[in-house]
Amino acid sequence: MRVAVITLVAGRHRHLALQQRGLAASDLAPDHYVVITLDDPGAADVLQNQLPAPDVLPLSWEGRQLPLAAARNAGARRALDNNADLLVFLDVDCVPGSTLLSRYAQTARHGALLCGTVAYLPPPPPEGYRLGALPDLASPHPGRPIPADDEVLTGGEHNLFWSLSFAVTASTWRLIGGFCERYAGYGGEDTDFARVAKSRDVDLWWVGGAPAHHQHHPVSRPPVEHLDDILRNGAVYRERWGSWPMTGWLHEFARLGLVHHDPVTDDWSRCAPWARARHGDK
Incomplete structure (x- = not known):
């Protein structure tokens, strides 16, 4: 082989x-x-x-x-x-x-x-x-x-x-x-x-x-520097398979006020700056 x-x-x-x-x-x-x-x-x-x-x-x-x-x-x-x-x-x-x-x-x-x-x-x-x-x-x-x-x-x-x-x-x-x-x-x-x-x-x-x-290297938890990648790739996956991957990270981003989930459409999207400021302490 x-x-x-x-x-x-x-x-x-x-x-x-x-x-x-x-x-x-x-x-x-x-x-x-x-x-x-x-x-x-x-x-x-x-x-x-x-x-x-x-x-x-x-x-x-x-x-x-x-x-x-x-x-x-x-x-x-x-x-x-x-x-x-x-x-x-x-x-x-x-x-x-x-x-x-x-x-x-x-x-x-x-x-x-x-x-x-x-x-x-x-x-x-x-x-x-x-x-x-x-x-x-x-x-x-x-x-x-x-x-x-x-x-x-x-x-x-x-x-x-x-x-x-x-x-x-x-x-x-x-x-x-x-x-x-x-x-x-x-x-x-x-x-x-x-x-x-x-x-x-x-x-x-x-x-x-x-x-x-x-091997060790510094990481962010959640990986906020990859937020846009996760939203974009997650949307590709949902289009192909009907569900979102990486939901653990998405919920962490939501807790930080960085993203919003629409339960009706099951869409995840980036929050507007004012929304991040409003929800950032939650």
């Missing part, structure tokens, strides 16, 4: 370097390491003269929204053009555990969407993370199933899918059809991807022994 690893980068070079080191320490070397750089020419310098040797695919984008769906599709096309049998997607923040690739390869089947566990790491020390210490720094996220290392849990809930770390065979990718490129910026494209997978009878499998370690 020819295994391709696909990641996107727009900054976070320190994270990218540790991911590459993690892949180099894997018990199964990737046959192809596709790195899509989104207006980030400096990323190639981070990877230069290191293993696994990267196949850097530069992409330019316009506007303020990162084209995450389109970039993942471009990475998959590059991997498939190089005869990949298994596509493994890792966010740039994610460092693969030593057995992640081998477990994905062992369990891969047509018609299965494979997800390993992800552990969210604490902030690194000043000298950075030590690769060998990562498994002891954090447990897998409790919001997802945590199978034993030799276990695969089939029949998973598709609404729990996350794109931080997942794998599909080439034939399964073609069956799903990739990510919908109407999504741009933060949120929605991964939920849509899983919904399409479910509609095409692609099962969700939680794969034990395929851990990824998510």
Whole structure:
């Protein structure tokens, strides 16, 4: 089985370097390491003269929204053009555990969407993370199933899918059809991807022994800097599937007086400035 690893980068070079080191320490070397750089020419310098040797695919984008769906599709096309049998997607923040690739390869089947566990790491020390210490720094996220290392849990809930770390065979990718490129910026494209997978009878499998370690970076809760992305992508999802994704964030935005929900039309919209000022203390 020819295994391709696909990641996107727009900054976070320190994270990218540790991911590459993690892949180099894997018990199964990737046959192809596709790195899509989104207006980030400096990323190639981070990877230069290191293993696994990267196949850097530069992409330019316009506007303020990162084209995450389109970039993942471009990475998959590059991997498939190089005869990949298994596509493994890792966010740039994610460092693969030593057995992640081998477990994905062992369990891969047509018609299965494979997800390993992800552990969210604490902030690194000043000298950075030590690769060998990562498994002891954090447990897998409790919001997802945590199978034993030799276990695969089939029949998973598709609404729990996350794109931080997942794998599909080439034939399964073609069956799903990739990510919908109407999504741009933060949120929605991964939920849509899983919904399409479910509609095409692609099962969700939680794969034990395929851990990824998510490197720390500051986040906002709720992610107010992505409010417009969430509203726009949420509306795309509603048009396609009849319901809103990311409702937890939407309700948090409403609590802050940033958005309004119309219960009659089920529309979410940005509040006018006067409404935000009026409701901002609630």
